Amino acid sequence: MTTLQFIALVSGAACVAGLVLTVVALVGTSRPAAAGPGAGRGLRRLWTGSGASRREQRNHQVLLGGAVLAGALAFLLTGLPVVGLLVALAVPGVPWLFAVGRAEQRAIARIEAVGEWTRRLKDISGTGQGLQQAIIGTIATAPAEIQEEVRTLAARLQAGWLARAALLAFADEIGDPVCDQVVAALILHLTDRGERLGDVLGSIASAAAAEVATRREIEAKRTQPRFAVRFLTGMTLATLAYGLVNREYVQPYGTAVGQLVMGVLGAAFVGLLAWVRSMSQPPRPARFLPAPDPEEAIA
Numbered sequence: 001m002t003t004l005q006f007i008a009l010v011s012g013a014a015c016v017a018g019l020v021l022t023v024v025a026l027v028g029t030s031r032p033a034a035a036g037p038g039a040g041r042g043l044r045r046l047w048t049g050s051g052a053s054r055r056e057q058r059n060h061q062v063l064l065g066g067a068v069l070a071g072a073l074a075f076l077l078t079g080l081p082v083v084g085l086l087v088a089l090a091v092p093g094v095p096w097l098f099a100v101g102r103a104e105q106r107a108i109a110r111i112e113a114v115g116e117w118t119r120r121l122k123d124i125s126g127t128g129q130g131l132q133q134a135i136i137g138t139i140a141t142a143p144a145e146i147q148e149e150v151r152t153l154a155a156r157l158q159a160g161w162l163a164r165a166a167l168l169a170f171a172d173e174i175g176d177p178v179c180d181q182v183v184a185a186l187i188l189h190l191t192d193r194g195e196r197l198g199d200v201l202g203s204i205a206s207a208a209a210a211e212v213a214t215r216r217e218i219e220a221k222r223t224q225p226r227f228a229v230r231f232l233t234g235m236t237l238a239t240l241a242y243g244l245v246n247r248e249y250v251q252p253y254g255t256a257v258g259q260l261v262m263g264v265l266g267a268a269f270v271g272l273l274a275w276v277r278s279m280s281q282p283p284r285p286a287r288f289l290p291a292p293d294p295e296e297a298i299a
Contacts, residue, residue: 067091077244080253082262087240089270097233100226100277101219106145107176108215113143114179115208117150122201131189131197132157149173163190168292178208180289218282225280232273 071088
């Protein structure tokens with residue numbers, strides 16, 4: 001390998017790495033990571049990702065490194081920077097495309113868990129305990145899908161948070177209108193101290209079960225478009241793999257015009273995959289409770 005070829009290789013790998021880092025930084029996965037303002041915050045998010053837990057951040061870093069290495073290797077094998085970029089984008093993009101539907105399935109499981117927790121809260125509050133003690137009493141039996149949120153709610157109440165602020169924070173963490181109904185009923189109970197809380201919680205739990213059944217039925221009808229997403233993703237992987245193995249397949253794209261054409265076609269195909277994926281995703285349900293006010297948290 002000559003010096004000129006080595007410089008071209010390093011430059012191409014650097015371009016691929018820069019583009020991949022930009023795309024991954026803009027996409028994100030869940031919650032933004034807490035960081036300082038300015039450029040430092042952007043660089044930190046670029047490296048740690050948008051995951052809230054350390055495990056999610058570590059997975060993001062491994063995926064980021066794998067994308068850069070895969071893109072550089074593809075560029076080394078083919079000598080085409082656009083191929084390296086497409087391969088690098090495929091590393092984080094393929095899991096994102098194949099994971100279509102998992103977020104909705106998790107949301108359905110959490111709604112079902114909220115319904116179960118509501119029934120248990122109804123049973124414990126029916127024994128004559130106060131609302132705060134009843135919530136603390138549900139920690140041991142809280143469903144696994146929302147156990148962390150229930151533990152946090154109980155810890156906030158024990159730490160002296162106002163019950164309304166703690167409940168609003170709990171609803172904000174769950175992020176579903178079904179949980180909003182439960183929290184709204186509990187907040188109203190704090191205001192009027194009515195004796196029909198158990199009946200209200202029972203009705204909400206039954207409505208949650210009906211909501212779960214409806215969403216699962218709708219989820220089953222989205223199977224076909226989600227299969228299309230996975231099929232197109234598999235075809236993309238097969239095409240990229242064939243291009244890496246058979247250089248004659250990508251040889252017509254070796255010129256500057258060919259690279260431009262490949263880039264346009266690749267961008268159009270990636271956009272198509274993202275569009276098909278978005279069609280198979282349900283709209284985010286509208287919530288009606290406000291976000292918690294941190295200044296009202298402590299009594």
